[in-house]
Amino acid sequence: MQKALADLLACNQLEEIDINLYTGRAAHNSGGRIYGGQVLAQALSAAGRTVPQEFTLHSMHAYFLRMGDPDRQVVYEVEAIRDGRSFMTRRVVAQQYGRAIFSAMLSYQVEEDGFEHARTMPDVPPPEALISDDQRLKKYFPNRTGLWPIEFRKVNPPDLDNLQPSEAVSYNWFRATDNVGEDLATHQQLLAYASDNPILITALNPHGVSFLNPDMATISLDHALWFYKPFRVDDWLLYETHSDVAANGRAWCRGRIYNRKGELVAAATQEGLLRLKNR
Template sequence: MTEAVEKLLETLDLERIEENLFRGTSPDQSWQRVFGGQVIAQALVAAQRTVPADRFCHSLHSYFMRPGDPATPIIYDVDRIRDGGSFTTRRVVAIQHGHAIFSLSASFQKDEEGLDHQATMPDVPGPDEVPHGEDLNETILKRAPEAVRRYWERPRPIEFRPISFDHYLTTDKLEPVQRVWVRCPGEIGDDRALNAAVLAYLSDMTLLDTSLFAHGLSVFDKRIQAASLDHAMWFHRPVRVSDWLLYAQDSPSSSGARGLTRGSLYSADGILTASVAQEGLIRPRRGA
């Protein structure tokens, strides 16, 4: 297990400071703001720790209200809204410097039998068939802007293997579709709550970029102010984030300085494990 994965697991292991209060910290304080996926995952963990072990998150809906300060602990206040016969509902507010920076509502359910169908996974090259490692550095990243190279070369707890890097190498307007293989490069076991939290963490990555493809831009473009505004997620089936997952994304609309992106997370054998939707700020900077 890499050091980055160990740090991620430590970050998700929140400190309980009262019955419904938890404290989390940020592993990387070199960023200007806390990574949104971290706050989603920590808030989900806080909710999970107030729910019976036989109930699992099937959906979450969240809003980002203020940028998080990575140098300051985040307090997660859990409201036990309802404990029903089959479903449990929780609301979590993340607080820093006396202000709410994020809120999350999550619903949990006991496993039940029922009707079953799913969309078909897109037909794409496998994770070992796309550029990665030294091959990626030699064939693609050396032609990419410096900010892109720095981002892809830094250690992280999630491994990404995009099917295409075209949007980093051109200013052409491209179809707003992205396919990325993702996994946690460390064996974290089969614990469903932990796997769901790590999946929530990685689900915030690459979405904003997809909404910019149609405009010949990326989140690294200094002409754009980009930030997540909200994030929704539905957990359909158990998942193992230590195995490869295909993150298939598309952006059906951008308007009003906002871009909407949808995502589907498939296991390598084609099982749809989760769906995601996010609207993000993609505001052109004045004078840019």
């Protein structure tokens, strides 16, 4: 298994230090702070340890409160808010240095039958016709060692050397870099990890600004996920993202995630800070 993916999976196997209390560490240093998707994934891991196997995560609503220190363990405290016959609710607070850096509410449901409909998957080129972001960005990061545990392939990638304003829409295929087994909770954790990556930078498109700009700061404030169908994150998934508004230094973005069969398996929203220094 690719080392970065193996390390990520190992980091999501949190250590239980007391009842409903767990610790985890960052899989890698993301520019001096813990990557938000890592905390999302570990919060899922912590909460999932406290619910029966027949309950599956269907939604998560999270707030990023402070930047996490990648060189220090994160303590995850899980509180059982509600245990019902069809739904269970958990609250997770992640802490470092005695202060909350992240909080989330997670809801779990037993499987049941009901009405079904979904928005049609957009018509885009398949991932086999595209190059990976690692290949595309290699010229900008020539000394980068190791790969991400998730491979992304962007549809219609912009010319980062000559950016022009464009529609606030983005399409990205992604998958884990190796097989991760059959456990649905693991696939949900890795989707949560991946979902924090391309969504907010979609808001930069109308402004012709690159996320590579050293004066550009994009910081996640909150993040929500909904799961509708089982899926495999080690098979290609399409992440369609839109940014509907940016104002007051913030942007709101939404995403839909489809499997190769065109089924809408998950959805996401995120609000974040967009700050361009020296403007």
